[in-house]
Amino acid sequence: MTSLxxxxxxxxxxxxxxxxVGLAHARAAVERGLTVAVVERDARPLGASVRNFGHGCATAQDGAALRYAMAARRIWLDxxxxxxWVRPSGTVVVARAEDELAVLREFAELRGPGLVHLLDADGTHARVPLGDGVVGGAFLPLDVRVNPRQAAPALAAALAARGVRFHWSTSVHTIEPGEVGTSRGTVRARHVxxxxxxxxxxHFPGLAADAGVRRCxxxxxxxxxxxxxxxxxxVLTGxxxxxxxxxxxxPSLADVRARFERESPRLLDAGVNLxxxxxxxxxxxxxxxxAYAADVPPYRAEELDDLVLAETAKLLGAPSLTVRERWRGVYASxxxxxxxxxxxxxVRVVSVTSGIGMTTALGLAPEVLDDLIP
Known part of the structure; x- marks a missing residue:
């Protein structure tokens, strides 16, 4: 056994x-001319960073998340x-009810014409093949798509080419100022x-409990x-x-929620983001x-997959959909x-606890390092 x-x-x-999130910090540090090591317990990225939609949904964020997301967008394109694999393809938000279209009109007023382009029903169908019932929509031109299965591995490879040293299949046992103890030995560093x-x-159960961290x-x-x-x-929906x-x-968002509570409570109970x-x-x-809990149960309810498939088929106007793969995503909430x-x-502990890591991490990391390494 290797000594710690x-x-x-x-x-x-x-x-x-x-x-x-970790790779974003490694990149931000390399940009500053620092030497960097990354320690990862798996042989390659396998977590939330490869299980998501690959959607850089910048425009729909708010507050600090909006600032991080807009900065991250520029970095993704670079x-x-x-x-x-990155595409500046934008996002279409499909409205299938008048209250949803009202929200999009209000949102366009808040964000301005450069960030939100309102669409009528024909304009929405022209951008995305959809089923019946579309009343309009909005196009968010600044949003991007990445290939979630390729983005993190490709970013890691690019960082390795710039001198970042990766220690894959290496578990972290201890984290202390200036030192991280791993299953392969100690990594000494001025910053962690x-x-x-x-x-x-x-690693930090008390910190996680105080912050209310759960698994989604x-x-x-x-x-x-x-x-x-x-x-x-x-493509987003109501x-x-x-x-x-x-x-x-x-203001009209309350009407949207009330309608779903009346007409489709099962979708809200399942936390569906169609x-x-x-x-x-x-x-x-x-x-x-x-679904939110301290731990993720090992059992998957087939009815939830059926619910998503049925709603997506209805959105696309398809009689049915052919499933190629199913998986469970998990992120911090x-x-x-x-x-x-x-x-x-x-030492800084950094976690995106809102499911928008791909959208914001590359913009968040430089600000974290500004504080960690003045």
């Missing part, structure tokens, strides 16, 4: 976790030069960033595109209006449901959208 006192590496910054997503409680589990599916026409933008903070200031994105091969990632904590001198 064996020196594995010595750098300016060690990052624990090779998800998108990363295309490093081999990361812990970016382990929902596993904050595995999602039902997601990959289906064959039912139409010959490609769907280029990401249920999405209830889940993104940018819409909370819209949305989809296209993968590079043409298949669609669809979902998703939301807490009352505040971001957890940034200092459990010890020179």
């Amino acid at each position: 006192r064996t020196l594995l590496d010595q750098v300016d910054l060690v990052v624990v976790g090779a998800g998108v 990363l295309a030069e490093d081999g990361v 960033v812990v970016a382990v997503g929902h596993d904050v409680d595995r 589990s999602l039902h997601m599916l990959r289906v064959r595109e039912p139409h010959p026409r490609e769907i280029e933008p990401a 249920l999405s209006l209830l889940r993104y903070d940018g819409f909370t200031a819209c 949305m989809l994105t296209r993968l590079p091969d043409g298949d669609l990632t669809i979902g998703d449901t939301h 807490a009352p505040e959208p971001f957890l940034i904590a200092t459990p010890a001198e020179g």
Whole structure:
């Protein structure tokens, strides 16, 4: 057995976790000219960073998240030069009821014409092949799509080419000022960033409890595109209006929620955010449901998959959908959208606790390092 006192590496910054949040901090540090090591328990990224929609949903954020998301958007587009699959495809928000369209009108007033383009029913159908019942929509041109299965591995490869040292399949046992003890030895560093997503409680249980961190589990599916026409933008729906903070200031949002409570309470009970994105091969990632608990149960309810499939088929006007893959996504959730904590001198714990890590991490990380490394 390797002694924890064996020196594995010595750098300016060690990052624990090779998800998108950890990689964002590694990139921000390299941009500053620092030496960086990343320690990851798995052999490659396997967590929330590869199980999501790959949707950089910048426009629908609010507050600090909006600032981080807009900064991250610019970085994602730059990363295309490093081999990361990125498309500035925008987002179509589909309105299938007049109250949803009212929210989009109010949102357009808040954000302005450069960020939100209102669409009538024909304009919405022209951008996305949809079923009946569409009354209008909005196009958010600044949103981006990445390939979630490729983005984190490609970013890691680009960082390795710039000198970041990755210690894969290496578990972290201890985290102290200036030192991280791992299953392969000790990494010494002036600064430490812990970016382990929902596993904050595995290292700092008290901190996680104080912040109210729980695990949010999602039902997601990959289906064959039912139409010959490609769907280029990401697609959100009226249920999405209830889940993104940018819409909370819209007065008509209460009417949308009340209608779903009357007509489709099962969708709200399952925490459905009906949305989809296209993968590079043409298949669609669809979902998703939301359930919150301290731990994720091992059992998947088939009825939740059936619910998502039925609602997506109705949205697309398809008689049925062919499922290629099913999986459970998991991310950290807490009352505040971001957890940034200092459990010890020179150590930062960073977790995006709102399901928008792909959207915000690359913009969040430079601000964290501004504070950690003045």
